[in-house]
Amino acid sequence: MLKRLYVDNFRCLVDFELNFDSINLFLGNNGAGKSTVFDVLGKLQELITTDKKVESIFPLSDYTRWGNGQGHYFELEFLGNDGNYKYSLEVGKVDSEIKEDNLIFSNSYIHKETLFFNQSPLLNVDLEKVEFYSDDGVKNSSPRYNHSQSIISILKPSSENKKLIWFRERMKRLALIKISPNLITNESSQKNSFLTKKMENFVSWYRYIFADNQNKLSQLTESLQEILDGFVSFKFESISEKTVILKLIFKTEESDQNIEYTFGELSDGQKVLVVLYSLFYGLESQDYTLCIDEPENFLALPEIQPWLFQLYDLCSEGKLQALLISHHPELINYLLASPVGYWFERESNSHAKVKPITNQESKESGLLMSELIARGWLNG
């Protein structure tokens, strides 16, 4: 489980700290920094789990505009693998004096990167050297040449670095999502274990998760039969040697006849329902952190609370961790019956502040939390 995030000098996040629980709801006005937290997690994930260079992940526009000119600093803590991981990253900034078309380009580089497990070092990288520690604590030091990639991202798994590799794999299990139903493609040419942010590759991910897991598929199918009127089952149809198209079969009420629709033919709301429930059955019990920006978009009112029931149960049973951003009263009023909320606020051109939401103000005023927020009375 993701336990803590600390960020300094990244956009509006300055000396910013958040501690997480199994379910977390981020609330606040637009521009207050909620989505920026997801962006930080996404960028750290990209740096640690892919071969992308730091300068493409952290462009100049990501530095705090009114900041002190220093680089970014991040800390991440995870509970897992029977211990506590603490990762830190310092991204340096350098004006490289490269001139092209009258533009001056600056570069980012990794100044320092460390990883600890239960307070014992696994990795210590500074400008000159790289120090690895085996799972047994044996140090291996070498000069450093690569300043543009996370050392963790280029590690080859071995019997001696299982703890380090566990951390990299855990970073892959941050599912950062803002569902855009109109961008989801109908077809899949290969299975894909990684979900893109807007879920364009949902069908390929679905194929990876459900094609060979009948148990999960039948749970999902059963669940969707209760939600989507007339839904019978899913089906893949080959349209070329490698490419398949996802179809949903619905039964007509009058004639008992089955009609097939491609995924793209569904309404936006139906697509989102399929996606949201697929996430549950696809990710549960695998130590995932599911971060969804406005999951209720496109859903009808009666569809929100049942999804929240299931989300709440999965999170409280430790089968999933969820970070949600929402402005919707249904979500706010249901979830804030437990102390799971964080209020983000920010004045123009200043850094974001965050505080846990208690129900004290709601208790004193007698108003629902969503009503307090709508009136702007939760600020301050």
Add this chain to the structure above:
Amino acid sequence: MGKNRVQIVILCEDRQQEVFARYFLAKRGFNIGHSRSIINPNGKGSGEQFVREKYLAEVKAYRQKCNQVTIALVVMTDADNLSVQQRLNQLSSVLQVNNLADRKTEEAIAVFIPDRNIESWIAYLKGEDVNEEEKKTYNKLLKESDCKPYSENLAERCQRQEKLEDAPNSLNIACQEFQRLLSLLN
């Protein structure tokens, strides 16, 4: 077993009561995807007042809709320092002062009143000795969802119509109330 297609409205004081009721109903075959939870947003402390205030509106809504759709109203509120009967009387008087008829046995409006509170029932289901007349306060669970095995176990025992040995009286009353509700919905 087919799921019971009934829309259930759960009106309760706090998250602990809500998850206890949801797990119980789900175990008994109700489709929780069709239910709706109305929880006091302020948590413990002012819950009883919240339930009383919402009770009136929910009973009215139930009576308007019960002939058109299969619905049930499940109300859960702690006895606290009162008896189960005194708490029931309080709810009845809410209807009375608003010129509404009292709850009838043929109405799918079920009221469950743990005495002293939901933690007393959970303590009993965990195997502790519970004497509700002592009005003792029992520990809250670390996480509300930890009540799941106890709530589901109660649902199974109720289904078998098993006698709950040395159970708090309020729990026996609740089991009878659930059987009444079930007979109406079946």
